[in-house]
Amino acid sequence: MYVRMCTSLEVVTVHFRPSQTTPLIAGFGVAAAALGGKYAIQAFQTLKAAPPRLRRFYDGGFLAEMTRREASLILGVRESASADRIKAAHKRIMTANHPDAGGSSYLAAKINEAKDILTGKKSPGGSAF
Structure with a gap:
């Protein structure tokens, strides 16, 4: 130096x-x-x-029989959401997860099942998988 x-x-x-x-x-x-x-x-x-409600993602897999609660978690809407809100959420999520766009066919089936349960086209219960 x-x-x-x-x-x-x-x-x-x-x-x-x-x-x-x-x-x-x-x-x-x-x-x-x-x-x-x-x-x-x-x-x-x-x-x-942090409490589970503050976490961004749901910890856990799918239930054996889909319930209205699980369907609302999948679509990111409330169980009492309107049909328009359910359809908008379904469209948004399917755009990102559609099998033709590289998404999983299993997830697409679960998303469709969630929409059907919340819109009343299918009763909560059995699953395609």
Whole structure:
């Protein structure tokens, strides 16, 4: 390291060799990674401890016999939703999950079954699968 002394009006010039700056940069990188990891762990623990209603996705698979509650969860509407709202939700979800667009035929069947149950075309109970 080279330091040139100065008077009150001169500029101080400090030269570092690359061998002196490499450990400093590595130290900052390790500190940043540790701090980021700490916040990621805290965020995960907060999300895990959140009540189930605050979670974005439903934890669990399909029931053996679809109920009105499960059908409303699949379509993302209330059990008492209007037919227009049910049809709009069905169209939106089927656009993303249609088998012709690379979606699963099993999920498409479940989405159709959910629409049929909520619109009253099919009674809650048996499943196609």
